[in-house]
Ligand code: 0A1
C-alpha cells in the first residue's frame with residue numbers, strides 16, 4: 001500500500017545526536033523555535049535527513065554559517081542537507097522555525113488548550129515543533145529555554161535558571177524526541193515530597209487550572225503509591241529531583257509519560273467524592289501508575305522503532321495491572337482485566353483490524369495504539385512470568401534493566417533476557433508477538449483405570465494477511481476438583497507446544513477439571529460442559545477467575561438460548577441464588593458474577609458459534625433475564641441492598657467501593673420491580689458521584705430518568721468532566737429505539753463542544769456503546785457515526801480514526817446491516833482530503 005512503512009526496512013540513523021538546545025519564544029499564532037543539534041556522523045558520505053511538518057523555516061545554518069538553497073532540499077515531510085554541504089566530523093546544525101499553536105486542532109505537536117500551551121509528541125508529533133530526526137532510536141540530552149509571559153513554564157528534567165518571563169530546563173537523561181514536553185500557562189500546583197530508597201529528594205507537583213486544585217489530592221497520593229510500589233516490586237527508583245504532572249482538558253488519549261513531565265487528560269487527574277465515581281478513582285490511580293512506571297519501561301529503556309511499541313506498552317500495562325491488584329483490588333482485578341481483553345481484544349483479533357502485537361507494517365503509527373498492542377502485550381508478559389516463575393521473572397527484569405538501560409530496544413532483546421535467565425528457547429513463544437489472532441483451544445477428557453487425561457487441540461483462525469497459523473506455546477494452568485468440590489490437584493502449569501497434546505493425572509475418581517485458571521493464556525477455550533457442571537464450578541472452584549468464568553459462561557449460554565425463545569434457565573437462576581446467599585464472598589466478586597455479559601459480547605459469541613446476532617433480541621433477552629433474576633430473588637436482593645449501605649464519609653478504597661458496586665447491581669435488578677422508588681431515593685440522597693451517577697444510569701435505562709437527568713444537568717452544567725458523563729449516559733443508557741434521535745438532539749445542544757475529544761467521545765462513543773441503538777435496523781446509527789467522523793477528521797484525525805473502530809464488527813451482522821455499514825465506510829474513504837489516519841482505518845475496515 002502507498003506510504004506503507006515496513007519493519008524489514010529498518011536502518012540505524014547515520015548520525016549520533018548527543019545534545020539538543022531548544023529555545024521557545026511563545027506566541028499563540030507565531031511561536032519561534034530555535035534548535036541547535038550537535039551531530040556526529042557515524043560513517044562517511046551520508047546526507048542529513050530531518051523530519052518536519054507544517055513548519056515555516058526562518059533560518060538554517062551549520063556551525064554559524066547560513067546554508068545556501070542548493071545545500072538542502074525541503075519537502076512537505078522534512079529537510080535533507082546534502083552530504084556535500086556537511087563538514088567533516090562533528091558539527092552543530094542551527095534552525096529557526098515558526099509554528100502556530102493556536103491553529104493546531106489535531107492536538108499533536110505544540111498546541112493550546114484553554115489558553116495554556118502544551119505538547120503531545122508521541123508518536124511523531126515532535127516533527128511539528130522543529131526539524132529533527134523524529135525516531136525513537138535517536139536519543140539525546142535536551143536543554144530547553146522557554147520565553148513567554150506566563151506564570152508557569154515547564155519542560156523535562158530538572159529546573160535550571162529562571163526569571164520573569166523565562167525558564168530553563170535540563171534533562172540529564174538522553175531521550176527520544178517523542179518524550180519531549182513543554183507546558184506553559186496559568187497553573188496551580190498541589191505539591192508533595194518523596195525520598196527515594198537511595199535518598200534522592202524529589203518534589204512532586206500536580207499542575208491544574210486555577211479552580212481545579214481542590215480535586216488533586218488523590219492524584220498526588222496515587223503518585224506516591226506508584227513510586228513506593230515500583231521500588232518494592234521492581235527495585236526501580238525515580239531519577240530526577242522533580243516530577244511534574246499536568247492536567248489538560250484537550251487531549252487525544254489518556255495520558256503521556258514525557259520524562260519528568262507527565263501530561264494527563266484532566267479526567268484522569270481530577271477527583272472529588274462529589275464529582276468522580278469509584279471507577280474514576282480506580283482509573284486515575286492505574287493511569288498515574290502506568291505513566292510513572294514508564295519512567296523505566298519506556299523512558300530509560302525505550303523502543304528502537306514504532307513496531308516495537310508493545311515492548312514498552314505491554315510491559316507497562318502488565319506493571320500497572322499488578323500495581324492495582326497489589327494496592328487495591330486483589331483477585332477481582334484479574335477478572336476485570338481478562339474480561340476487558342476478551343471483549344475488546346478478541347473482538348479486534350476477529351475483525352478486519354487484527355494485527356500482531358508487534359506489527360510488521362503500518363501507514364499511520366497512531367492507528368496502532370490498540371488493545372492488541374497494550375492489553376494483549378500485557379498478557380504476553382504475564383505468560384512469560386508464568387513460564388519463568390516469580391523469581392525467574394524478577395531476575396529477567398533485573399537483567400533487562402542492567403543490560404539495556406539507556407538503549408532503544410526490540411522485542412528480540414526483551415525475549416533474550418528471559419532466554420538467558422531461564423535457559424529456555426523462546427523462539428516458538430515469540431509467535432505471540434509476531435503473529436495475529438486468538439488461538440482456539442478444544443479440550444476433551446477421558447477417565448480410565450485411575451488415570452484422567454486431558455487432550456488439547458489448538459488452532460488459530462486466519463487473520464488479514466495471515467492465512468496459515470503455526471502452533472503456539474501456550475501455558476495452561478489446570479486444577480482438578482472432586483465431586484465434593486475439594487481440590488484433588490492444585491494448580492499445575494501445563495505447557496502446550498504441539499497442535500494436539502495430552503496430559504494425564506492419577507486420581508481416584510473422575511474429577512471436575514478447572515482449566516485455564518487465572519486466565520493463564522489469551523485463548524478461547526472450547527469445551528462441552530453441562531449447565532450443571534458450570535453451576536458446580538461457580539459454587540466450588542477454588543480459582544477465583546474460573547469461578548467467575550463458570551458463571552459467565554452459564555449466563556452466556558442462557559442468554560443465547562433466550563434470544564431463540566427459551567425461558568431463563570433454572571440452573572442459572574438457582575446458581576445466582578446461591579451466590580447471593582454466600583456471605584463468605586467479597587461483595588466486589590459477587591457484583592462481577594451478577595453482571596450479565598454485555599450485548600456486544602453476546603453478539604460476538606453468537607457470531608463465533610456460526611449464528612447471526614439480532615441486536616434487538618439480545619437486548620430483550622438481557623432485560624428478560626434481569627427481570628427473572630429480580631423476581632426470583634427479590635427478597636434477598638432487597639435485604640442486600642439495605643445491608644450494603646455504606647455509612648460515613650466517602651472513601652474510594654476497595655472495600656466500600658466493592659459494597660457500593662454490589663449495592664448498585666442489586667438496585668439495577670430491583671428497579672425492574674419497584675418502579676424506580678429506590679433508585680429515585682438514592683439519586684436524591686446520594687452524597688457521592690458513584691451513587692448519584694449509578695442511580696441516574698439505572699433510571700435512564702429503565703426509561704424513567706427524565707427528571708433526574710434534568711436535575712443532574714442543572715447541578716453540574718459548569719463541571720466539564722461531569723457533563724461528559726452526562727452526555728455519555730444520556731445516549732449509552734437510553735432505550736435503544738430512541739438512542740439515535742437522542743444523540744442527534746444532543747449533537748445540537750449548546751454544551752456539545754465537539755472539538756473537545758472527551759465531549760466528542762462521550763456523545764459519539766455513547767451511541768456506539770448502546771449496542772442495539774447503534775445497530776438500529778434503519779442504519780441511522782451508522783450514518784450518525786460516519787457523518788461525525790467525516791466532520792471531525794479535518795480537525796482531529798487521530799480521534800476520528802480511533803472512533804472508526806466501532807465499525808470493526810460489521811461482518812457479524814445480517815446482510816442489510818453489512819451493506820449499510822459498507823456504504824458508510826465507502827462514503828468515508830471517498831471523502832476528499834481525508835487524513836492518512838482515517839483513510840488507513842476505513843480501508844482496513846472494508847478489508
Ligand atoms: N504512551 C501513552 C499513550 C499515548 C500515545 C499516543 C498519544 O498521542 C498520539 C498520547 C498518549 C501511554 O501509554 O500512556
Ligand code: ZN
Pocket residue numbers: 290294312313316
Ligand atoms: Zn503506556
